[in-house]
Amino acid sequence: MELLKKKILEEGEVIGDDILKVDSFLNHQLDIKFLNEVGKEFWLKFRNDKVTKILTIESSGIAIAVMAAQYFDVPVVFAKKNISRNLETEIYTSEVFSFTKGTTYQIKVAKKYITAEDRILIIDDFLANGRAVLGLKDIIEQAGANLIGAGIVIEKGFQQGGKNLREAGVNVYSLAIIESMKGGKIVFREN
Numbered sequence: 507m508e509l510l511k512k513k514i515l516e517e518g519e520v521i522g523d524d525i526l527k528v529d530s531f532l533n534h535q536l537d538i539k540f541l542n543e544v545g546k547e548f549w550l551k552f553r554n555d556k557v558t559k560i561l562t563i564e565s566s567g568i569a570i571a572v573m574a575a576q577y578f579d580v581p582v583v584f585a586k587k588n589i590s591r592n593l594e595t596e597i598y599t600s601e602v603f604s605f606t607k608g609t610t611y612q613i614k615v616a617k618k619y620i621t622a623e624d625r626i627l628i629i630d631d632f633l634a635n636g637r638a639v640l641g642l643k644d645i646i647e648q649a650g651a652n653l654i655g656a657g658i659v660i661e662k663g664f665q666q667g668g669k670n671l672r673e674a675g676v677n678v679y680s681l682a683i684i685e686s687m688k689g690g691k692i693v694f695r696e697n
């Protein structure tokens with residue numbers, strides 16, 4: 507997606523060799539007009555797949571999932587990271603290792619919000635080592651639902667998540683794939 511690549515180059519900040527900060531439009535301030543275009547791109551790709559629900563993880567995935575959901579006209583379910591006293595007792599859980607925080611956390615989804623009839627599109631902001639998507643995939647499998655694909659805004663192609671998920675048969679669709687960020691220079695994979 508050319509508009510996304512342009513925004514990454516103009517507004518992105520490379521931290522070290524492997525973290526991209528895009529707080530001005532995706533992870534802190536939200537550029538709604540732009541995110542609407544992102545949501546539309548996911549719809550154009552998956553619109554014929556009879557998606558019944560979009561699944562993401564709080565918090566960064568929610569805004570993107572909501573934008574896409576308006577086009578699909580389906581609900582968004584977001585996996586919760588924190589234990590809350592009013593969370594349902596009937597829940598699916600999975601473990602996710604956080605690339606940015608270096609810790610493992612649990613994600614939880616109330617069973618009543620995913621059923622075996624659901625056809626689920628996963629949406630997330632970044633794909634690094636694929637742990638977040640794998641955690642969501644695990645929950646979808648526990649529910650006996652169908653995983654239609656994973657819509658990712660920014661895939662870091664120099665990490666293994668995309669390769670592993672595609673090899674595992676997941677239909678991963680990334681709007682921009684970064685090949686390298688060495689020395690702060692962002693190079694995109696041609697697609």
Ligand code: 5GP
Nearest residue numbers: 524525526605632633634635636637638667
């Ligand atoms: P994965 O689970 O694929 O290893 O990492 C993906 C998750 O980690 C995403 O949900 C995202 O929140 C976070 N993440 C991974 N790499 C980056 C990055 O370079 N920048 C930002 N902002 N988040 C990242």
